[in-house]
Amino acid sequence: MAVNAEVQKSGTENALATIRKFSRRVQGTGLVKTVRAARYFARDTSKIVKKKRALKYIKRRAEYKQLLKEGKVVETPTRGGRPGQNRAEGSMSASNARDNAAPGRLGEGTPIAR
Numbered sequence: 001m002a003v004n005a006e007v008q009k010s011g012t013e014n015a016l017a018t019i020r021k022f023s024r025r026v027q028g029t030g031l032v033k034t035v036r037a038a039r040y041f042a043r044d045t046s047k048i049v050k051k052k053r054a055l056k057y058i059k060r061r062a063e064y065k066q067l068l069k070e071g072k073v074v075e076t077p078t079r080g081g082r083p084g085q086n087r088a089e090g091s092m093s094a095s096n097a098r099d100n101a102a103p104g105r106l107g108e109g110t111p112i113a114r
Contacts, residue, residue: 003029 007022009015026032045053067073 003031005029005031 003026005022005025007018007025009018013021064073068075
């Protein structure tokens with residue numbers, strides 16, 4: 001792969017400006033990025049390893065679903081939500097949340113004295 005990044009020095013341009021112009025031109029070609037990416041060789045995973053990993057994942061998923069059916073595992077909430085809070089509860093107003101908050105616990109429902 002040959003990439004030419006040629007820069008001509010104009011009449012009033014100093015050496016640092018020319019070097020800066022050259023480095024910008026080289027970065028624009030993407031040459032530095034590709035060379036750094038090829039610095040370490042990473043071997044592709046083989047078909048057998050991919051298949052084994054996929055089968056293991058499928059097996060684990062089936063076991064988890066079975067445990068959910070039997071009630072031995074409690075399903076974890078989706079990311080971003082608070083544990084133990086349903087979607088219906090999440091849409092409560094601030095006053096309801098303050099009324100339902102456990103007494104003595106600090107949180108969003110606790111009023112702040114100013």
